[in-house]
Amino acid sequence: MNIEDLLRETFSEMAYEQAPPPPDRFLRPRPARWHAGGLVLAAAAAVAVLSVGSFVVVQQAFPNGRHATGTSEAAPVVRPVAEMWPEAVRVVPKQLPNGQAFTPVLYLDKRSLLVRTGKGTSRDATVLWSYDLASGTAKQLVDFLPPPDTTYTSPVVMGDGYLAWWTISGARTSSVKGIWVVPATGGVASKIATSGRGFPRPAESVVVPSSVLAMRGVDTLAIAEGKVVWSDAGGGGVFTMPFGGEVPQRMPGTETLTLLRWPWAYPSGSSSSDITSVHNLKTGEVRTGPVDASLRCSITWCLGHQAGTRRRDGSGAHEMPGKQTLGPLLPALDRFAFLCVDTYRLVLYDMATRRGGDLGITVGQAMKAKVHFFRGDEVAERMMSLISYEAGGRQVVVDLTAIK
Amino acid sequence: MDPRCEADFRHFIISRSAALFRTAYLLTGDRHAAEDLVQSALAKTAAKWSTLRDPTAIEAYVRRAMYHEQVSRWRRRGRLTETAMGNVPDHADEGHADSADLRLTMRAALSRLTSRQRTVLVLRYFEDLSETEISHVLGIGVGSVRSQIYRSLERLKKTAPELDAVRELQ
Incomplete structure (x- = not known):
């Protein structure tokens, strides 16, 4: 690690220690908000500078009782994603045998991945390959x-x-x-x-x-x-x-x-x-439903501003581990959330089964790696069936459709 | 602003205010100042709304407004209104400089930078902008961006010498 990496880690840790205010903070009821000739938002009132507390400590016990014992300030223990859902996790190289970096797209079948190379422009066209998981070979x-x-x-x-x-x-x-x-x-x-x-x-x-x-x-x-x-x-x-x-x-x-x-x-x-x-x-x-404007709902499951979740019909309400949801605006595949746990660890959480798996990377690393599920690309978020990210010089592929 | 623009603006705020707040929090180091900064930048953007139909341009405009406001606020006040960081140690205990200690030390050191220095570091190491992109956003030359980053890192190391030894500790 060097000072630049430390800066990145420090910034990403800081960025997620404060829950953002609800959007309503920046919107006021009409008509005060909207005047002829332009918008007047809530006035930027002078506020006393208050002391920010030290780290927010994750106190929610992890569902299924899997949390650290001892003090109430202990962070939940979340097992690595590969232990939690072994059938859904594969590790593949970052490059094809020809040296090109590739991105996993979807599983063609149990033995092969559809992967893409290229940026998707005319100059750097997308090439779709079939990648054989057993042999590590690829063919266009x-x-x-x-x-x-x-x-x-x-x-x-x-x-x-x-x-x-x-x-x-x-x-x-x-x-x-x-x-x-x-x-x-x-x-x-x-x-x-x-x-x-x-x-x-x-x-x-x-x-x-x-x-x-x-x-x-x-x-x-x-x-x-x-x-x-x-x-x-x-x-x-x-x-x-x-x-x-x-x-x-x-x-x-x-x-x-x-x-x-x-x-x-x-x-x-x-x-x-x-x-x-x-x-x-x-x-x-x-x-x-729901009536609650602070919830963002897909077909079945909703995400709240912090780590609360429930179904659209109001059932299944519970607190997810960690203190904040990150990444996609809506639950991925209608049931998965990405959580920041223990200040900076990134956890994949299944709202339907209330289980989570530690992805093994920090929030900062996920942002640095520009992984698609973290970059506000709603198109990709809505169409994805798997997630992939770099860790330890290789790519981890998590098949969301294989998580039961 | 017509109702359609108002609806657009609402959607923009609902979908992007959390991300804007995070950056503002890093720039200011204080929750309340961060909320003010976002709000002020949004007010400026609203005034320009009719000319900003492209979503990328909208976000870029808000962010640029935040960076400039933060830098000029400091100039006006002559001093950064930095939050006291609770029990952040000035220096990590020698010999126990694990990663969490180092991050605490880094936070304390960051609070001693000028607003402009802190802003270039946030743009470079949190927003992941290139030096050229930063020069566009802040309206200064690339050479100036480069030297700002260099000077900011040097100042961090000078404020907290243990940061200079990070490489050896890992």
């Missing part, structure tokens, strides 16, 4: 040439024997969206939809807030019922398209809905922190 799986001026290649999803993703090409004002599919066994990727050519226009009556999603052009992409399913960030609607192409269809009754995670959608225009209802596109079931 997909023949994919992004269009000229491609600036973004999305994460990849798999279903019904196909892989699908999308690209954004061209300048922001005249960017073109493309949706691509290829059989999961490999081959030449084909573009089945392009904006401007039969690409459906979103319902214009719905105003979608500026967000990271709006920059990306497509909210969520999935494969279901033998089709590619997606929502457009420009407005409402859940659209489908067969693998072979054709004209995209808007699913009936989805004009004001945006796909969250198949088959669930939410009212278009809601930010991730404010999804007050979810709608099942297959059964018509609607789940509403």
Whole structure:
């Protein structure tokens, strides 16, 4: 360690010792907040400088009674993720045999990972490989040439024997969206939809807030019922398209809905922190609530400002270990949270089973490594089925779908 | 501001205020000052809202407002309003300088930097910005950023000599 690493550790420790104030702290009821000619936020009142206490000590006992004995100030003991869920954790090298750094995307089957290299732009195109876990060898799986001026290649999803993703090409004002599919066994990727050519226009009556999603052009992409399913960030609607192409269809009754995670959608225009209802596109079931604006809910589970959690319907309320949730805005795969435990350790926590696994890296290392689940990339957060991160010179892969 | 902008602004605050607060807390070292800093930067951003439609530009604008305000606040007051850090030791006990002790020592040393020095360190080592990015954000030359970082690290080592020995201790 050198002084620079120590600085990084100190900053990340400090950054997470204070729970951020609720957003309401910066918003005041109308009309005081909004005046003609501009916004007047709550006045920056002069405040006395108060002493910040020493470290906040984690006092919550870890569920299942697994916590350090002795003083009440002891931090919870969380077992390493590989011990907690051995079937879900693999360690792989950082580089392919040809020396290229790669990122795990999803499990093609039990023996092989789909991995990607390249930044996803025209200059540094995404290449998709099949990585054999037993032999450590990789072969290029997909023949994919992004269009000229491609600036973004999305994460990849798999279903019904196909892989699908999308690209954004061209300048922001005249960017073109493309949706691509290829059989999961490999081959030449084909573009089945392009904006401007039969690409459906979103319902214009719905105003979608500026967000990271709006920059990306497509909210969520999935494969279901033998089709590619997606929502457009420009407005409402859940659209489908067969693998072979054709004209995209808007699913009936989805004009004001945006796909969250198949088959669930939410009212278009809601930010991730404010999804007050979810709608099942297959059964018509609607789940509403909660009234509490401090909760951020996916389909079933919600995250609070600190380490509180509960289901959307109010059941299952409990305190998670540690003092704060980090990373994705919504529970990953509708049930996982990332927690800061014992001041700086990063823990993966399953709200459904109330179990946690220590990822073996500090919060600071996770931020430094720019891991996708920590960088506010909502698109990646919504589409991911696994997480991967660097530790000890290798990559740890945690298959969230394998955690039962 | 029309209702649509207000809704956008609300969404921005709801989704980003926690991250902004964390940075503000590192810049100021004090919870209340951090809340004030975020609020003041948001007020400035709101005034410019109609010209900032790109989400990346919005966040960049708020952050730039925070950095500048923090640096100029210190200039106005002539002295950083730094929080007393409870029982942070000035120097870690010799021979027991484990990682937690070193971080405490580092915090004490950070509290003795000027606001500008502290800001460049937060930008470099927490926000992970490059020297060029920092020069854009603060509106100073790259050479100046480089020397600020160097001088800040030197000052940390001078304030707390045990930090200079970090490499040997590990």
